[in-house]
Amino acid sequence: MTKAPEPLRVDLPLEAATALALRAGQALRLFGEMFTARDAAHARLMEALTAGEPLPFDLAGALIYYCGPTPGPPPRPIGAAGPTTSSRMDKYTPALYRAGVRATLGKGERTRAVREACREFGGLYLITVGGAGALLGSRVLSAEVVAYPDLGPEAVRRLVVADFPAWVAYDAHGGSLFPADSDLPGAG
């Protein structure tokens, strides 16, 4: 039986050059800062972006994680913290890459527009293990709400993670990890 290749350690926020160097299929272990945002937070971020209002965190180089965690039983900073389905955010994502976001993290295939935005803006779409909430929550070192506390589990949180498993699903060159995308040009 063949073994899966060893994962690569990557520090966050991602450098532009690192994002360009990574290819679809690469297994990663993430260390550093990411921001959670899902459906409701995306709607608000887009409103602010469209209106030219200040955003609650600096998008430049940021990684947005599609996650609505469970509350952390004390003394834990967070409870279960796995990914939600990325495609629900597709409508907003190209504009966020354009505004400087370097990577998004979630689960599942996305529209072609997202893949093209990765190529155009040097961005990445990463995936992690859907349904492994306990495991992923245990890799979060700290969590603080930085925006929209009224959204409860959908508030924007700044997380610091260590040894957080992920894969490059879409790279900055048109490559995709998903077999379902293999009919599209540039698939890797």
Next chain:
Amino acid sequence: MRMLLTSDIAPRVAALCRRLNLLLPPDVQEALSRARDRESSPRAREVLDLLLENTQVAATEGLPLCQDTGMVVVFAEVGEDVCLRGSLQAAVDAGVAEAYRQSFLRPSVLADPLRRDSNTGDNTPAILHWEQVPGNRLTLHVAAKGGGSENQSALWLLSPSQGREGIVAGIVERIREAGGRPCPPLVLGVGLGGNFETAPLLAKKALFRPLGQPSPDPELADLEAEILQRVNETGVGPLGLGGDTTALAVHVLSAPCHLATLPVALNVQCHAARHATVVI
């Protein structure tokens, strides 16, 4: 006639909701382990290993298996010789609220589907279905159903001429299109027959059957095996990354239907198939 106070039910529901969210049922755990041992794709094996590790972390650290701690669905079987005093919905909701508020589970219910700005805060209301059965017992089948997999579910009102092949092809195509979004490996609940509202109910109910237990009807058991094989031949695999394991099980329930119709409902369940039963 046996008198049951619904106020005695809430603590049982609360305990079940806590357990459901932290401990994967043994039938699902075994199905995942077996899939891991059979899987030929290295990446799929890596994913299945992480899912099995997740069940250990959840159990030992007391964390929910998944951050989507679901909307609670209850099928109540009320014995014909049972007299319920009080509201069963209120009792179930009280149990759900206690578990979700006090056990650090995520409240995932919005009060208004259109405005979407108000979380009920305690994961209520639960979705409650009733059925009368012989006997003097009350049985509650409880599930915590996630939203991502629910989104990939479907209802078809087929023409009878589409027959068995129409049923199988529709389901297989749906799962192929869903890809990694519903968190495969999946459990598929299929409702055949009934009508527009009962086919989905059968599909949901089918998810409560223990994994690995085929339909007692040989023809339906054969249909389950065919759907499972063809869904796994799609190669969608765990997380949609390719592999042999797209579904762990397919469960079909059927009911009589109108001679002009062939209703087919598919309820998609992620690998965190959190279901449990309590008999009161």
